[in-house]
Structure formats: structure tokens, C-alpha cells
Amino acid sequence: MALLCRSPAAKRGGLLLATLCLSTFAATAYAQAKCTASGVMAGEKFSLSHCAVAFLVEPYRSVTLWFNESPIAPQEVEAFHASAYPSSLKDGKPRTMVVAAFCPGGGQAKASAGAVKSMDLGFTHGKSAMAGAQWLIEAPKDFKVERISGDVRPGGKLSGRITGGRSSDGRTYAWDFTFDVTLPANEAASGIGCG
Secondary structure, three states: HHHHHHOOOHHHHHHHHHHHHHHHHHHHHOOOOEEEEEEEEOOOEEEEEEEEEEEEEEOOEEEEEEEEEEOOOOHHHHHHHOOOOOEEEEOOOEEOEEEEOOOOHHHHHHHOOHHEEEEEEEEEEEOOOOHHHEEEEEEOEEEEEEEEEEEEEOOOOOOOOEEEEEEOOOOOEEEEEEEEOOOOOOOOOOOOOOO
């Protein structure tokens, strides 16, 4: 598809073809994110198989992963790349989602399990508003980085698995996140501090 977009016909094709080309590129970038998140939110089970990633570059090198129950539209992915904040609503209805922000390399360019000391973690359950929660959690008390690898830079590949659990107000939370993502080339407007 990229060759079609660069062809002389594409140059003459006008706005429609340019829009198709941009949509193709957005879909390609979107398709590169492969993630799963499963577990329990306040006793409510969840299983999420769609995701997007945002990246805050210098000096922090932090990432924000958005795990979502339903497919994330390409325009939502683009907005998330820019802001690192997903909407908790889709078509006016609450989403089931998890947002996890952390520093894969503790501020350094190479991801390392031992460098991930804390994580900002937010839960939203579409069928149970009371299951929502947001915390800044610490390793190894609340979570464990089972594995992580990659380059923490624009366009870098990042993959890993993070598991954990805790209770809050007598409610149980547990999670198992796996991810294989390509960090966006553009920097988000927000993220967490590292190092």
C-alpha cells in the first residue's frame, strides 16, 4: 500500500486517495500493537485484547499502555499517541479498560525488569462503575515484571509481561498484562516521571 501512495497516480488522485493512504498508514501502525490484559476488578472478571501505546520521550522515557475490551478506532489511537489519555466512554457508554503507565528502563533507553519500580494503574469496568480504581503501585509489593525487553525510543519495539494484585476496600484486584508494541514516533503531551 505504501507504494501506491507514492505513485504518480496518488499525487494526481487528490484528497480521497490521500485520505486512504493516511488511513492505511494509521491502520498499519495500529495493527502493530498486540496486547492482552486479564484479571479481576473488584471481583468483576475482565479480558481485554485491544491496546494502544503512548510515549513520553526525554528526559523521562515513560510509556502508557491502554488495554481496551473492544477495538480502538484509528483516530482514537492517534489522539492517545498525542495525549496519553483515553476516553472512559465510547458512544456515551462506559468502557472496560485498564491504563498502565511506567518507565520500562527507569529513564534509560534499554528496557529492564529491575528498572521498573512503580506503575500508575487505572481500572474502569463498563458494567460496574464501583469497580473502578486508580493507584500508584510499587514493585515488588504490588506487581512483578515477569519479562520486558526493547528499546525505549521513538519507533522502538517494546514487549513484556507484568502481573500483580492487591485489595482495596475489601475488593480484590488482579492482573496479567502482556504486550508487544511499537512506540509511536511522536511524543505524548503527558506521562509519568522516571529516574
